[in-house]
Amino acid sequence: MDRKINLPTTASLFPAANGWHLLVTGDGQRRAQQAATFAEAVELLPSPTPGETIRVALPTRLAVFERFTLPSHDPAELEGMVQHQLEKTLPYPIEETTHGFEVLSRRDADPEAERGAESTLIAGAVHRAAMETLCAPLLTKNRHPSEVTFRALHAAAQAPDAASCGVWMEENDVVFGIFEEGVLCFAEIADSPARLQENFSQMLLSAELASASTRFEALLLDPALDEFRAPLAKLAGVPERAVIELCTEPRERGGDGSPFPNLAPEAWRLERARQARTRRFKQQCVKVGLAYAACIILAFVYLGLQGSKLRAVERELEATRPQVDNLVTAQARWRALAPAIDQRRFTVELLNNVFESLPSGDTRVTQFNQGKSDFMVQGEAPNAAEAIALVEKLKSVEGLNEYHLEAGQPILLPPNDHAQFSISGKL
Amino acid sequence: MINRLSSRERGMMAAVLGIVFVFANLMVFSTFKKKHTQVSADLAARKLELNSQREILAQRDLWAQRDAWITAKQPKLESRERAGVALLEDIKQAAKAHNVLLESPELGTVDSQPLYQSVSVGVQTKSSWAALIAFLNTLQQPEQFIVFENANLKIDPGDKTQMRGQFRIAKWFAP
Numbered sequence: 001m002d003r004k005i006n007l008p009t010t011a012s013l014f015p016a017a018n019g020w021h022l023l024v025t026g027d028g029q030r031r032a033q034q035a036a037t038f039a040e041a042v043e044l045l046p047s048p049t050p051g052e053t054i055r056v057a058l059p060t061r062l063a064v065f066e067r068f069t070l071p072s073h074d075p076a077e078l079e080g081m082v083q084h085q086l087e088k089t090l091p092y093p094i095e096e097t098t099h100g101f102e103v104l105s106r107r108d109a110d111p112e113a114e115r116g117a118e119s120t121l122i123a124g125a126v127h128r129a130a131m132e133t134l135c136a137p138l139l140t141k142n143r144h145p146s147e148v149t150f151r152a153l154h155a156a157a158q159a160p161d162a163a164s165c166g167v168w169m170e171e172n173d174v175v176f177g178i179f180e181e182g183v184l185c186f187a188e189i190a191d192s193p194a195r196l197q198e199n200f201s202q203m204l205l206s207a208e209l210a211s212a213s214t215r216f217e218a219l220l221l222d223p224a225l226d227e228f229r230a231p232l233a234k235l236a237g238v239p240e241r242a243v244i245e246l247c248t249e250p251r252e253r254g255g256d257g258s259p260f261p262n263l264a265p266e267a268w269r270l271e272r273a274r275q276a277r278t279r280r281f282k283q284q285c286v287k288v289g290l291a292y293a294a295c296i297i298l299a300f301v302y303l304g305l306q307g308s309k310l311r312a313v314e315r316e317l318e319a320t321r322p323q324v325d326n327l328v329t330a331q332a333r334w335r336a337l338a339p340a341i342d343q344r345r346f347t348v349e350l351l352n353n354v355f356e357s358l359p360s361g362d363t364r365v366t367q368f369n370q371g372k373s374d375f376m377v378q379g380e381a382p383n384a385a386e387a388i389a390l391v392e393k394l395k396s397v398e399g400l401n402e403y404h405l406e407a408g409q410p411i412l413l414p415p416n417d418h419a420q421f422s423i424s425g426k427l
Numbered sequence: 428m429i430n431r432l433s434s435r436e437r438g439m440m441a442a443v444l445g446i447v448f449v450f451a452n453l454m455v456f457s458t459f460k461k462k463h464t465q466v467s468a469d470l471a472a473r474k475l476e477l478n479s480q481r482e483i484l485a486q487r488d489l490w491a492q493r494d495a496w497i498t499a500k501q502p503k504l505e506s507r508e509r510a511g512v513a514l515l516e517d518i519k520q521a522a523k524a525h526n527v528l529l530e531s532p533e534l535g536t537v538d539s540q541p542l543y544q545s546v547s548v549g550v551q552t553k554s555s556w557a558a559l560i561a562f563l564n565t566l567q568q569p570e571q572f573i574v575f576e577n578a579n580l581k582i583d584p585g586d587k588t589q590m591r592g593q594f595r596i597a598k599w600f601a602p
Contacts, residue, residue: 300459314473323487327486327487337501337542346567370577
């Protein structure tokens with residue numbers, strides 16, 4: 001059993017000989033199956049898909065057909081009149097039924113004969129409780145039919161324009177219907193083909209009383225009743241060559257024919273709309289949830305990548321650490337021995353830098369002290385400017401850039417304002 | 428089960444779920460931010476350390492040469508007792524060569540440090556400026572490992588053409 005249909009499908013459930021037919025179309029597929037009961041047919045339905053259409057054709061045994069001639073052509077007015085007439089004829093309150101009608105013929109107003117416009121129509125009604133009982137297997141699965149029609153109307157859609165009759169099977173019932181211009185105008189049920197033949201003349205009489213035509217030009221016969229072709233043709237008064245095989249599948253009206261009245265209650269339509277909204281909401285929630293989850297995953301993947309990068313850097317650090325430790329030890333050794341091996345730290349080099357920086361021959365160094373990590377120069381300059389110039393020049397000497405040089409303000413010595421300076425440098 | 432709830436109950440359930448969702452998000456965001464801050468800080472610190480290591484490693488050859496040079500050139504202390512005398516003798520020869528008058532020589536003790544052993548001598552000098560410079564230049568050369576641990580120079584108050592110096596001169600031997 002192939003149930004893998006994901007695109008919107010159309011499933012039609014309709015009564016046929018000895019049970020129910022299921023026809024599934026859509027997604028480029030067409031699948032027809034037979035079941036003994038409606039519930040079994042429902043079990044054969046494909047998994048629910050968004051936008052699916054479920055059509056149910058009700059058996060004639062649940063229908064009450066009434067033929068009315070009403071003084072109007074206006075569909076809205078006719079609806080009200082039909083409801084009013086059905087209230088008088090139906091065996092249960094109109095509020096408990098669902099009904100529809102189809103116009104058989106219209107007659108325009110004739111002022112000369114003082115006759116108004118008239119419409120002859122056939123109204124079909126079904127007790128809602130009976131319909132809900134039948135559709136219970138669907139309703140319990142929250143799969144409310146979107147279209148509910150009568151099976152007999154689909155049979156009528158295959159009839160020629162001329163008056164004709166049809167005989168077909170619905171579950172275990174045999175249905176006799178009369179069609180005028182492709183519209184059902186009378187229907188009766190028998191519990192077997194034999195009983196139909198027995199009661200055929202009585203049925204024709206009932207049809208005449210209901211103003212239906214009883215002179216037929218064709219007989220539409222269910223293939224399941226083919227063995228009764230000859231006697232039924234004889235009873236219907238049509239030659240055997242005028243017997244047309246009735247298609248067992250539901251038929252839409254061809255051309256620009258109006259659609260069949262949809263008997264699905266408003267509550268079902270609302271429930272389907274609610275389910276569609278819920279489904280859309282869930283889909284949006286799923287999309288938002290997936291996007292959110294993707295963001296979370298990306299964020300933590302990013303963290304993972306950063307962590308992985310960190311571990312890679314740490315591995316590289318660990319790999320180079322022994323070499324670096326050796327080099328750092330070598331650097332420390334060099335720096336510790338710098339006073340003995342680095343010429344820039346030699347006393348003679350410091351003295352050379354100081355004397356090279358003297359701005360003029362009049363500036364003299366009077367004292368020089370040096371320790372392991374510092375030195376101090378004291379002297380006299382002819383004026384403060386030269387003392388300051390000496391300090392600035394010492395700061396720019398490359399050989400002294402390891403020392404932090406400090407110098408206080410020069411002291412002016414009377415009587416000739418010679419400037420006494422003191423400069424210290426520390427590593 | 429949700430279908431069995433009234434609209435008020437559904438509203439309350441949505442509110443509770445909303446609050447739980449918000450708090451769960453706050454927890455997730457907080458955890459992420461904490462981890463991200465920690466990982467970013469660690470990564471920045473390790474990268475800095477790595478760059479520093481790379482800079483050091485880039486000078487690998489230079490430091491290897493310097494280390495080898497020190498190992499090869501730093502003198503070994505053969506006798507702790509005679510090292511000071513030998514150093515003083517070297518100083519005297521240098522002073523004699525450059526006409527520097529040495530006064531008050533004083534032998535110091537051996538000072539052991541992790542990277543060297545220092546043998547020092549204290550001397551006072553009197554000389555011209557040029558002689559002093561030549562004396563200092565002769566004594567302190569890189570391969571001699573001689574350090575002026577203390578140097579104090581000033582013009583002789585009695586003779587402005589002469590310099591008076593007071594030095595503590597040390598030789599750093601290998602440890």
